[in-house]
Amino acid sequence: MKFTKLFILILVLAMAISFVTSCTDAPSGGNEPEDKPETSQSQQEPSENNTEETEKPDETETPETSSPSGAATVESHVIFEDSGIKITVKELDMDAFFGPELKFLIENDTEEDVEVTVNSVSVNGYAISSYLFTDVSAGKKANDYISLSESDLEERGISVIADIELDFIVYKNDSWDLICQSDMIRIETSAADGFVYTYDESGVEAYNDNGVLIVTKGIDEDEFLGESVVVYIYNKNDAAVTVSARNVSVNGFMLDPIFSVSVPAGKHALQKLYFFDSDLEENEIEHLDDVEITFYIYYTDTWDDIAYSDPVHVTRN
Secondary structure, three states: HHHHHHHHHHHEEEEEHHHHHHHHHOOOOOOOOOOOOOOHHHHHHOOOEEEEEEEEOOOEEHHHHHHHHHOOOOOOOOEEEEEEEEEEEEEEEEEOOOOOOOEEEEEEEEOOEEEEEEEEEEEEEEEOOOOOOEEEEOOOOOEEEEEHHHHHHHHHHOOOOOEEEEEEEEEEEEOOEEEEOOEEEEEEEEEEEOOEEEEEEEOOEEEEEEEEEEEEEEEEEEEEEEEEHHHHHHOOOOOOEEEEEEEEEEEEEEEOOEEEEEEOOOOOEEEEEEEEHHHHHHHHOOOOOOOEEEEEEEHHHHOEEEEEOEEEEEEEE
């Protein structure tokens, strides 16, 4: 039996070597495709009228394409220390499976078991959905991370991460009493120097007042999530605002959408407005041909009203 297994193994190896040799010896003729570099969104020519640009003063301008996303790194350093809680950013892992991961060491030097969360996260000025719920027992440490979705970054045209901003909230584990909360923390990467920030504001202006700009950017089709309305928001205020949708109709039928986005002070957001498949099927709606939306804007922390927009129509191109 051992001889039989050995004979089969030698035969398989001989066939594999023969196959590899035949592949490597093949001539490189006209059928071999040429390698062409992909062109990222940041390498395309920006819109002349609809792209806002901001830059840091007194720094040399460097195009966004000057550094590939994989080259962005973060030096390990303490970013928050208060009430016995210490948080150190360790690294930015650009090779994680679902997208870049910002890794932390959290140290709990209190006599309480705590949970550390992030309240908001933004990348290059764009609000990004990311989560952190880390339990750390009294006197212990924990390593954890926030993940930055690769698809979210691509949708916002982010090919290079120049900075990440976030704020932490720390609670007691047993009572959810607040222990401490950080201010907004800005973490610069190795790509930050001279980076030029750009934001695509093209589309139909739905609201522009009280320090809030809302632009609808048409109807998007996703193979898995279905059709949605793409909405861009810029919050110029000194406090976070939340934008939701009211009095929404699709092809003349009133429907409740899935849409509510909190935008930190001075930040931008790109959010999609979806509908439940069951609601669309019940009303025999196959496509979003005409969506009417009224946007409701209020301050996130106080719930004080800011404004309602006029109704805006978003139609299929």
